[in-house]
Each structure stands twice: as C-alpha cells, then as structure tokens.
Amino acid sequence: MTDNIQVTIVGSSNVDITALMNRLPGPGETVLADSYQLSPGGKGANQALAAQLAGARTEFIGAVGEDSHAKIALGQLEEAGVKLDRVSTSxxxxxxxxxxxxxxxxxxIAVVSGANSTVTAEVVNAAGTLHGIVVLQGEIPASGIKTAMDLATDKVVLNLAPVIELDRDYLLKANPLVVNEHEAALILQQLDGSETMSTExxxxxxxxxxxxxLASLVITLGANGCLVVEQGxxxxxxSAVKVKALDTTGAGDAFTGAVAARLAHGDTLAQAADFAGKFAALTVQAHGAQASYPRSLDAL
Structure with missing residues (x-):
C-alpha cells in the first residue's frame, strides 16, 4: 500500500543542539552559555516536512539511532503526517x-552524521519501491543517493548540499538539480573536471x-530570487519575496521540499519555484528550521 505517496524524501535527520552565548570560545577555552535548545533538523527531514506542509503526501526514508534523540528528530514529521514506516533504526x-x-x-557548527552514515545502497535497496517524486541531498552516503536514483520511477529532485562527489551519470539524472550559487559552481567544477571553481x-x-x-536546474540566489532553466x-x-529575515536556517530545505510538492501537483518548474520562494519567505520570518515552516498555506 503506497498511501498515494506523491513525494519520497531519502535523506538525513538530525537533532540540533544549539547553545546561545555572548561570544564563541577560542581554542582550548571554556565559555559559559546562556541557554541551549534541542530541535529537529537534517536536510532530508526538513525537506520532508516542507513537502508535506506544502500539500504533498510525503514519505521520509532515513535512519535514526536507538536513543532519546530519535523521537525529537522525527517528532514534527510524525505530527504533520509524514509517512515514517520505512525509517530504519541503527x-x-x-x-x-x-x-x-x-x-x-x-x-x-560540528555535525556528527551518526545513523545518517548508514543510509547506504543496502539500506535504500532494502526499503523497496520509492513512490512519487524522489528528493535527495548530500548528507547521506553517495551509494545511498545512487541507489535511490536507480529505484526512482518519477522525477528526481537532487539538492546536492553539501556537494559531495557523485558520478557524472547520476548528476545528470537530476530533474531538477536544485542548488545555491556556491553549490552550482562546485558541481560545475566536478562536471568540468577542473582544478578551480568558476567565479563567473x-x-x-x-x-x-x-x-x-542536465534536464532542468534551479539556482537559488537568496534575496535575489532564483534562476530556473529547462532544456529547450x-x-x-x-524575484524573491521581500521580507525582513530573522533566521534563514532551513530556508533552502523549505524551498526544495516545496518545489517537489508543487511538481507532484503538476506545476511547471517555474510555477513550482515561484511557489517555493513564497513558502521559504515565510520561514525566514521566524526562528529555527522546522519550527518556522508554515502550518497553513493561507498566507501564500
């Protein structure tokens, strides 16, 4: 039973442990923090929540540990109705x-990949059929990304962030590739086989x-909007929506998830990117990543 899944996200889930302090410590120094907070994160989980909130029936496939952080990592996805049956425990x-x-x-920021490092070809292959549009990022092993692409039966949205080494044939399976300007230059460097990154x-x-x-491409440009191009x-x-940004954490993930959701509803890439820009603009007006994602689309 697929539950009519429209978007499947294969990727990472984290818990963000954020300490707020007056100044950052130097090497070997201890600084007392004012407070700390635990919140869900990880690019895959962020994108899954965004896709679900943007109106697509969404499944998240990834891995968490046998620890108390697992509930925090998946809590907001579960609350929003994201399908989590095929999240593995590591x-x-x-x-x-x-x-x-x-x-x-x-x-x-220091990131400990933990269970995300186990989302390999073996784990993704064991999950079985991937339904709907498949969305991938760079926070799981390349073997897991490639296997997910091989199993996809619909469009593959590739947000290669961070940029990791990926075979040319797999980079070109992206439809669309969604990256920011820095990531776009790094991927071009990979495809060109160049020793230097383009500054064009x-x-x-x-x-x-x-x-x-590439079949299609979106390059996000922050406050300058985004570039959208398809073959032919x-x-x-x-243009970007003009807002006063308080916190841009997770905004790029919100954009990518929303693009996938709108593509699943039959929008053109330009229409999907336009919607996603408005969706992401709502998220930067509040603090946090997943907590800032709009629970209602009335403002769009």
Whole structure:
C-alpha cells in the first residue's frame, strides 16, 4: 500500500543542539552559555516536512539511532503526517549538529552524521519501491543517493548540499538539480573536471551546467530570487519575496521540499519555484528550521 505517496524524501535527520552565548570560545577555552535548545533538523527531514506542509503526501526514508534523540528528530514529521514506516533504526546514534551561536549571530557548527552514515545502497535497496517524486541531498552516503536514483520511477529532485562527489551519470539524472550559487559552481567544477571553481556570474554557470546535459536546474540566489532553466527553454530569473529575515536556517530545505510538492501537483518548474520562494519567505520570518515552516498555506 503506497498511501498515494506523491513525494519520497531519502535523506538525513538530525537533532540540533544549539547553545546561545555572548561570544564563541577560542581554542582550548571554556565559555559559559546562556541557554541551549534541542530541535529537529537534517536536510532530508526538513525537506520532508516542507513537502508535506506544502500539500504533498510525503514519505521520509532515513535512519535514526536507538536513543532519546530519535523521537525529537522525527517528532514534527510524525505530527504533520509524514509517512515514517520505512525509517530504519541503527546502532549508530541519531545524527547530531552541535551549534554554538554568539550574540552577533555568528556561529560554529560540528555535525556528527551518526545513523545518517548508514543510509547506504543496502539500506535504500532494502526499503523497496520509492513512490512519487524522489528528493535527495548530500548528507547521506553517495551509494545511498545512487541507489535511490536507480529505484526512482518519477522525477528526481537532487539538492546536492553539501556537494559531495557523485558520478557524472547520476548528476545528470537530476530533474531538477536544485542548488545555491556556491553549490552550482562546485558541481560545475566536478562536471568540468577542473582544478578551480568558476567565479563567473550565475547565469553563465547555469548555461554551462545545462550544456553538460542536465534536464532542468534551479539556482537559488537568496534575496535575489532564483534562476530556473529547462532544456529547450529560455532561462528565467524569478524575484524573491521581500521580507525582513530573522533566521534563514532551513530556508533552502523549505524551498526544495516545496518545489517537489508543487511538481507532484503538476506545476511547471517555474510555477513550482515561484511557489517555493513564497513558502521559504515565510520561514525566514521566524526562528529555527522546522519550527518556522508554515502550518497553513493561507498566507501564500
């Protein structure tokens, strides 16, 4: 039974441990923090929540540990109705991001992949058929990404963040590839086999990526909106919604999840990206990642 799943996210889930302090410690120094908080994160889980809240029946496939953090990592997804039946339990601990934030919003982050490192080809293959549009990121092993692409029967949305080494043939299976400007330049460097990263303007990088044979591409540009291009069509630059941003954590994941949701509903890529930009704009007006995602689409 597929439960009419429209979007399947294969990816990472974390617990973010955030310590708030006046200043960041130097090497070997101890600084007393003012407070800390535990919150769900991980690019895969963030995107799954966004896709569900953006109106698509969504499944998340990943891994958590046999620990108390697992419930935190999956809590908001469960609450929103994301299907979690095929999340595996690993002997590795649930992934954790250890974040220090000072009074000026400067931060330092250490990520422990934990159970996310077990989402390999074997685990993804054991999950079986992947339903609907499949969304992938760079926070699980490359073997898991490639197997998910092989099992996909619909479009594959690839948000290769962070940028990891991926075979050319698999990079070109993305439809669309959704990345920011820095990630786009790194992926072009991979495809070109170059020793240096391009510093050319984003439209030029987009044209060069498409020349390698990508079916479609979205490059997010923060406050400058995004570039959208498909084979055989002219490039479009979509404007961003002008808002006062308080916290951009998880905004890119919100965008990617919303793009997948709208593609599942039959939108064109430009229509999906336009919707996703408005969806992501709502998230930056509140603190946190998943906690900032809109529970109602009335404001869109």
């Amino acid at each position: 002997r590795q601990p649930t992934g954790v991001a250890i974040i220090q934030v000072d009074s000026g919003a400067e931060n330092s 303007a984003e439209p030029v990088i987009a044209e060069k990526l498409m020349a390698h044979g 069509t002219e490039m479009q630059q979509l």
